[in-house]
Amino acid sequence: MLLVGDDWAEDHHDIEAQDETGRVLKRARLAEGMAGIARFHDLLGRFVADDAEASEVLVCIEVDRGPWVRALVAAGYRVFGVDPKQAARHREILGSSGAKSDKGGAHALADMIRTRRHQLREVAGDSGIAEAVKVVTRAHQTLIWERTRHMLRLRVALREYFPAALAAYKSLDLTSDAVLRLLVKAPTPEAAAKLTISQITACLKGRRGIPDKAAAIQDVLRAEHLGQAPLVTTAYAATVKSLVAIITVLNSEIKTLQGEVEAHFGRHPDAEIILSQPGLGVILGARVLAEFGDAPGRYASAKARKNYAGTSPITRQSGKTKTVQARFVHNDRLIDALHNQASCAILHDPHVRAYYDQLKARDISHNAALRQVGNRLVGILHGCLKTGSIYDQATAWSHHDHDLAA
Structure with missing residues (x-):
């Protein structure tokens, strides 16, 4: 049996191969990609008997997905993806100095798979459909989180120079198309105070109770509120326009990705x-x-x-x-x-x-x-x-x- 520690970086992998006694057989740095994985196979082939199976090669790496891991699993190696925190604790067992290097990381991972493989979880390959669902759902959720971050930045900016907007649009979601259209049309208190009922109504298209909402919004926007100096207000308005543009794009892409999530998930047999x-x-x-x-x-x-x-x-x-x-x-x-x-x-x-x-x-x-x-x-x-x-x-x-x- 061959025990391999694989310390990966963005563009290379440091590997160390040990036998079952802990004797180091080979250390090498491999490039990420096809050339690196081909050399990986070649190096390990020198230490595995001709009649041995690939399953006798155990690989420990701090990741459980990606093209490199997929290639290792496809080759028949048994791959164990460990949590970086687990790997860090095992390094502390091997040495208390706190020193860290890619070569040392590979050694710790090889030792970890040799001594503690019964405690580690082997990477089990998901189906292609499940992998596709993961890709689109994570992207969809990430965009939602990004929209929330930009919405909070928008709220902070409005509170600083245009508190009337927060009061007027409190019944609406700040990321809704209605609010975004109103902010594009009137990004300053002065411009908002001049909005007519028909302009507000047009921005609220698709909502319920539009006449009452439009009248209430106009009343709040035309009331007196604290504000900033004209020059500062202009600067804030420019930043708000940028945030509105970003949120508008995010809304569109979130809707598109939602359709992808629904389509991919619907194909899965466990749906x-x-x-x-x-x-x-x-x-x-x-x-x-x-x-x-x-x-x-x-x-x-x-x-x-x-x-x-x-x-x-x-x-x-x-x-x-x-x-x-x-x-x-x-x-x-x-x-x-x-x-x-x-x-x-x-x-x-x-x-x-x-x-x-x-x-x-x-x-x-x-x-x-x-x-x-x-x-x-x-x-x-x-x-x-x-x-x-x-x-x-x-x-x-x-x-x-x-x-x-x-």
Whole structure:
């Protein structure tokens, strides 16, 4: 068996190959790309018997995706993607000086796979459909996060020089087309005060109760408010126009990517099972699929899936002290999707609501209760995927209902 540590950078990989006794067989720096992966195969081939299988080569690397990892898996090597924090802790075991280098990183990874592979998770390849869903859902969510950041910058700018806008448009979303059109037409208090009812109405096209809203907006914009000097106001208006332009483009691209998410997710064979879960629609369902992946056998049990999700608690015990805490190291995208699922599920599924109410009756906070609801829903999802069955309330909550009756 050959143990390989692969310390990767953007344009190269430092590798170290060891035998099962820890003896270093080869160190090398390989370029990223086809030339590098070809040399990787050539170097390892010198230390593997002709009749040996590629599965006898174990590779440890601080990433679990990308073209390089895909090429290693395709070649038949067993690849273990480790968390950078795990790798850093193992480096501390090997030496306490704090020194760090690419060569040292490769050595630590090789030693890690040699001594602790029973504790590491092997990379299991997701299907092409699941990979595609991950790409578009992550891009879609990233653009939403970017829009939120720019919206907050827009709010800060308006508060500094044009507080009347925040007061007038408080019933509207700052990222909505209506508000963006109004800010383009009138980016300063002076221009906004001159807006007519017909101009405001045109910007509110598609909304309900337009006449009343238009009149209310005009009244606020024409009232007296604190402001800045004319020159400063002009400078702020220029920045607001730029932010409005960025948010407008983001709105368009988010809508486009939403269509891609729906199309890719709809092709996945597990889409029906995922959509049957309480609190999951197409977008949230796609995010859950993308972050969990669909590689068979990746999660040995419901507990393993919950641990990866970060919804299951961790216990810290030392002597007579014992505490149970939430997991703070987790996949942010997945935990966000599961939190939103739990929030929606308690509104639409009576069994989920009953479980949530039971938790609240024990003086558990809202967020902690949602986390426990999410943990339960992850277990239900695991069972449905394992058996290939859609969500059934009676089956999913039979044990819980028995507990309540008792």
